Amino acid sequence: MTVLAGLRLASPVVVAAGCGGTGRELAAYGALEALGAFTTRTITLDSRRGGPVPRLLETPSGLLHATGLPNPGVDGFLATELPWLLQQRARVVVSVAARSLGELAELARRLGTAPGVTAVEVNLSPPDTGPEPELMMAREPFQVGAAVAAVERELPRGVPVLAKLRPDAVRVAEAARAAVESGAQGLVVGQALPAAMPDGRAAGLSGPAVGPLALRCLTEVLGAVDVPVVAGGGVATVADVRTRLALGAVAVQVGAALLHDPTTAARLVAALDPDATSEETPS
Amino acid sequence: MTVLAGLRLASPVVVAAGCGGTGRELAAYGALEALGAFTTRTITLDSRRGGPVPRLLETPSGLLHATGLPNPGVDGFLATELPWLLQQRARVVVSVAARSLGELAELARRLGTAPGVTAVEVNLSPPDTGPEPELMMAREPFQVGAAVAAVERELPRGVPVLAKLRPDAVRVAEAARAAVESGAQGLVVGQALPAAMPDGRAAGLSGPAVGPLALRCLTEVLGAVDVPVVAGGGVATVADVRTRLALGAVAVQVGAALLHDPTTAARLVAALDPDATSEETPS
Amino acid sequence: MTGSGPASPVHVTGEVLASKRIGAFWHLTLVAPGVGERFRPGTFLAVSVGSPDEGRTRLGRRALWIHQVRPLGGYAATVQVVVEPVGPGTRWLAGLERGDRLEVTGPLGRPFALPKEPVSTVLVGEGYAAAPLFSLAERLRERDCPVTLVLGAPDEARLLNALEARRTARAVTVVTRDGSVGARGEIADVLDEVLRRAGADVVYAAGPTPVLHAVALAAEAHGAWSQTALEQPLTCATGLCHGCPVPVVGEDGVARTARACADGPVLRGDRVRWDDLAGARS
Amino acid sequence: MTGSGPASPVHVTGEVLASKRIGAFWHLTLVAPGVGERFRPGTFLAVSVGSPDEGRTRLGRRALWIHQVRPLGGYAATVQVVVEPVGPGTRWLAGLERGDRLEVTGPLGRPFALPKEPVSTVLVGEGYAAAPLFSLAERLRERDCPVTLVLGAPDEARLLNALEARRTARAVTVVTRDGSVGARGEIADVLDEVLRRAGADVVYAAGPTPVLHAVALAAEAHGAWSQTALEQPLTCATGLCHGCPVPVVGEDGVARTARACADGPVLRGDRVRWDDLAGARS
Ligand SMILES: Cc1cc2nc3c(=O)[nH]c(=O)nc-3n(C[C@H](O)[C@H](O)[C@H](O)COP(=O)(O)OP(=O)(O)OC[C@H]3O[C@@H](n4cnc5c(N)ncnc54)[C@H](O)[C@@H]3O)c2cc1C
Ligand SMILES: Cc1cc2nc3c(=O)[nH]c(=O)nc-3n(C[C@H](O)[C@H](O)[C@H](O)COP(=O)(O)OP(=O)(O)OC[C@H]3O[C@@H](n4cnc5c(N)ncnc54)[C@H](O)[C@@H]3O)c2cc1C
Ligand SMILES: Cc1cc2nc3c(=O)[nH]c(=O)nc-3n(C[C@H](O)[C@H](O)[C@H](O)COP(=O)(O)O)c2cc1C
Ligand SMILES: Cc1cc2nc3c(=O)[nH]c(=O)nc-3n(C[C@H](O)[C@H](O)[C@H](O)COP(=O)(O)O)c2cc1C
């Protein structure tokens, strides 16, 4: 049984923010209930349309994305998407980002009072905010701390705050410490990395290409703090999951791999189920 | 004609440090003379044996490496490798790293007085120093400045110092400014990224997988400073080169691609030669 | 109009049963259990580039219209697709041989909505994108809807199944850019005339965005409904990545953004904000 | 001993002329212009995994001994290699068919040094690694060196060309771990006896590290030279990456690190510091 920040999860396999659609599309390929958790795409206070096309590009073994974080805003999310997810008995981690600490607190307040939110994940370094209002990017440890504290303060007991850190190997341990000191009950390592499209436009890079970079951040963070750590970035195969759990992560997040094969999460859940008899290796 | 820090190069295609062997092995696949320059593997004051095996691992579209920077030391290099390279009429950029600023200055002194060294490239962030004595890693801008200044001071006029920066998109502009203020006459963007092997061992990640990350650093650096910038990281095809030159780089470095196809540099040189009639695209 | 809910897709390892070159296109017949069974005209499938046994460097999916679903070689519902090789993915597909395996997800997206009454219909398709119109024509005929077909292409090699078209449709108009077969010109040139002559109530269209835009405008001018099957660059093709925005107007008149793959590919022509859609003007 | 300088390699797009399964191995015949022409026994070639037309996710090369070079099908010097599928790369190779293309670099590395005098030689090979010994045996016979062959394998399916061996060698000893053919046991068990009986002056060996180590020790005990062809995990295979360190002792008695691919693969057995070599003890 996977325990993350006091939460009991059915599986160590968690869907990463922004890679599971609204949940409905993913449900066609496997019950959401069987997942460790479903992380929503990043939700902001006001709705966002997202950026111009092309929003995604293929790179060698990776995907570049500059979606601009399109989302219906927290009210739209609470009204239409959350109820459906809860009906599926999904564990819902809501990813949030904001333009200011005040907005972040407001988001946490609304999510904290909505029944059914399992945890809140603070997106501390959106790599692809696009042309719409700039979102906060926690560059320094004190900014990480401030953002986490702003959310933590507003959440009721039992709804933990997870901090999703910027995957810079050299700095991530400091950021991890700052997040934990400010109340993060779990950490997510493996945000998309800041990258550029061939025309120079800023974007995030995800997928198997970045796996070894995320893994390094994972080892740095595991060496720095004692809270549970969720390992994201480049997870696609059972071997990827086992590597991360063996190093000390309590769970993994699966993102870009779902865009290539929507059954990835369901197959990893099945392969890692301790009750499963055979273990096929999803590719 | 490519001009880099006052040097006239025959081509904008430069071999990256540590990926061209001693030069002899690469020469089998194309004349070194035709290259923009040949960058040596990083040379240290004393010789280094390098780290344990496995030193390299394949990752999706990338190579993980923890070679530990094996090299014959500066005296061995000057005695055996440099003369041969000069005989081939290669333009030789010598990559250096050290345990201290004093060692770095000493290295620069010896290289500066050796006839034939085209430029010195300071390896500011070796991602894979292995079990032997730790080498300096310039984490903060002031450390970048100090390292560059230590080398610059010792080099004669006409032998420029190039700073090879750690490819962290969020911090690289600061590092670039510090390097230039301390006398760097050119910058190299695209060191391998800090990564980990599946067993958690620290390593560098290179190859097409990291191209979009290096590209982002390139755009950050081009926006921050006015000196010529050499773009490394993930270069494998003519399109990769053109993208980087179009964004403003004066030259590119080719590393991991040579390990996959030793003719890569020669083919890029030929394809980019303005006098060439046809332009085949090396894959 | 009925039946425009999203398809319920499956993700399977499929196999090539046959591959045949016709003109500039490769016609592939695939065994992809579950995909054909769930098919409705206007839905598509997505394939991964590269053999299922190999590590893949290309993570984006490649979308293909489902052309026909037929029992063949002992399989209840083989799936036919038409591939025009234009880039690495479609070239890889064209190089597949009988017995080769590939990852297939489908049917994807919302199909063409079918009329409840036997109304007059015009079906417009350009190039390979005419693929979904033939099975659509069959369904319409089953509902006693008169079908008029307009097929366009740059040249004869890229004109899909003009012969088969004459079997399913009451009237067929063929237009090629180089005049190699049918009238010389663009689909847009003949639309008004065809819609008028057919007394069109509904116009169905699949093709490049400019063709769809022209169809939407012509339908509106004739007081007809239009159902346009959009092709936009897709990455996941399954609705997960939000990478395929289409600017639309909702029933409530409010501007929204739909996903081409999951909320489309078929959208009502009068709901798409064509002027804001990338690639709308060619 | 002469001729141990490095080979002068070329990098070409090769083509599969034939592929044949024999036991557990695939024997591939390749057209790779320039590689066969430059071949000397003990050199190898490196291939890239994946078709030259596709983006490749695996950047490391796969090393293969050059087994034979023969004129065939109008080509002056086709290259034969023997592949045992053990992982993704070798499985991909085993799946290639006539006409498939692949990137080939070779010949690589330093070959076996040949004696100037007609001395008595023993050639020892295990599994597919015996591949380079057959052309070596031919060259040695041309120099009037008596050749004794020791071939080992886990089982008969992994025993290379025992029949062909009898044509080239004066005496052949076969050992398999399961006793399915020849004596049951390990190569190491028979070395002393064979070397003594042959009065060996030079022992040539190719196979897993423990076999090479045993050969080096046995040769030393008999006062013979040994030439060991090492297999170490390679990445570039061309000497560029320094990823394949082999601890050696130089002529001057100083401990050094050689590169298995560029300074080897053939090294004098008495120069390798076997105890410091990864994989030396199995
Ligand atoms: C709903 C739908 C149905 C389609 N049906 C067919 C069909 O039946 N037959 C056919 O030959 N082609 C069809 N296409 C177009 C086909 O998907 C693209 O030509 C193909 O993805 C290009 O891939 P490539 O690697 O060959 O070329 P590239 O142009 O190199 O493609 C590279 C990337 O761009 C994306 N891309 C490029 N052009 C398109 C495009 N027009 N549409 C979607 N993605 C694109 C690809 O997904 C890929 O990520 C369809 C597209 C859509 C959206
Ligand atoms: C000089 C030399 C000659 C060889 N000749 C032959 C031959 O004639 N026939 C044959 O079947 N095999 C030969 N091998 C071994 C063959 O190269 C490896 O089995 C193969 O590289 C494994 O690749 P893989 O993808 O199938 O398996 P994997 O084990 O998945 O290989 C993954 C990675 O490990 C490296 N690797 C793993 N094992 C080895 C190994 N033993 N040697 C080198 N690299 C390794 C590969 O290069 C690759 O980077 C030779 C190796 C060397 C060094
Ligand atoms: C298309 C796409 C959209 C994403 N959107 C979000 C998002 O809204 N919020 C967020 O925190 N991360 C987002 N991410 C990042 C992923 O959640 C994940 O952290 C990252 O992609 C690395 O993991 P992966 O390699 O498994 O994809 C997105 C990634 C992709 C590919
Ligand atoms: C095997 C290997 C060895 C390397 N050795 C060095 C080195 O000695 N010094 C250095 O500055 N960079 C070294 N690098 C980094 C490359 O010079 C280059 O900056 C990096 O690999 C990114 O470029 P690429 O993607 O083209 O390989 C090495 C890279 C590889 C793959």
Ligand code: FES
């Ligand atoms: S392509 Fe991913 S949501 Fe449409």
Ligand code: FES
């Ligand atoms: S494998 Fe690269 S130097 Fe030997």
